[in-house]
Amino acid sequence: MRFEFSAGGVVFNKTKNENSDIKVLVAQHSQHHGWVFPKGLIGDHVKGEKKEDTATREVKEETGVLGRIVKELIPVTYWYQFEGEKIRKTVYYFLMKYVSGDTKDHDHEMENVEWIIIDEVEQRLTYKSDKTVWQQAQEMLKSL
Numbered sequence: 001m002r003f004e005f006s007a008g009g010v011v012f013n014k015t016k017n018e019n020s021d022i023k024v025l026v027a028q029h030s031q032h033h034g035w036v037f038p039k040g041l042i043g044d045h046v047k048g049e050k051k052e053d054t055a056t057r058e059v060k061e062e063t064g065v066l067g068r069i070v071k072e073l074i075p076v077t078y079w080y081q082f083e084g085e086k087i088r089k090t091v092y093y094f095l096m097k098y099v100s101g102d103t104k105d106h107d108h109e110m111e112n113v114e115w116i117i118i119d120e121v122e123q124r125l126t127y128k129s130d131k132t133v134w135q136q137a138q139e140m141l142k143s144l
Contacts (some may be wrong), residue, residue: 001085001087001088002085002086002087002088003087003088003089003090004041004087004088004089004090005042005043005051005080005089005090005091006039006040006041006042006054006058006089006091006092007039007040007042007051007052007054007055007058007088007090007091007092007093007094008037008038008039008040008055008058008093008094009025009037009038009039009055009056009058009059009067009069009073009093009094009095009096009100010024010025010037010073010090010093010094010095010096010133010134010137011025011038011063011065011067011096011140012024012025012096012097012098012141013025013096013097013098013115014097014144020045021117022117022118022120022144023115023116023117024115024116024117024118024121024137025038025059025063025065025067025098025103025113025114025115025120026113026114026116026124026125027062027063027106027110027112027113027114028107028110028111028112028113029110029111030109030110030111032109033111034126034127035122035124035126035130036125036126036127036130037093037125037130037133037134038058038059038061038062038063038110039055039058039091040054040058040061040062041054042054042056042092043095045057048053048062051092051110052069052094054094054123055069055092055093055094055096056069056096059096059119061107061109062106062107062109062110062112062113063101063103063106063110063111064101064102064103064104064105064106064107065098065099065100065101065102065103065113066098066099066100066101067096067097067098067099068096068097068099068119069095069096070094070095070096070097070140071094071095071140072092072093072094073092073093073094073095073133073136073137073140074136075090075091075092075093076089076090076091076093076129076132076133077089077090077091078128078129091129091133093133093137095137095140095141118138118141121134121138122135122138127136128134
């Protein structure tokens with residue numbers, strides 16, 4: 001058994017139109033093709049990197065978008081198997097506000113990156129852990 005720790009973001013963008021719509025960033029993974037929130041391993045690129053820095057870096061790398069952390073969300077933990085080894089993964093997610101960037105600049109790890117309206121997020125997400133994070137983020141977005 002192995003333990004992994006990752007960090008990522010639920011990025012939102014409040015558009016300035018008459019409806020003040022909020023859109024949320026979701027990404028489709030290139031390997032398993034599931035729709036997820038961007039995340040990555042803490043410390044795999046920078047030794048001693050803080051989870052907040054990992055989250056911001058991974059969102060930028062995987063989606064092409066820079067987000068500013070607004071609030072930390074409750075971490076999610078789940079199990080998965082890789083090459084016969086059982087892995088317990090904890091992911092620290094942060095609610096992030098869009099700052100800059102373009103989804104066309106996403107890296108190879110994601111095959112698609114899209115901004116979608118709040119009402120479509122939960123049904124688009126593939127995994128229970130992302131849906132759990134989304135439920136918490138959605139409550140926070142209501143107060144913005």
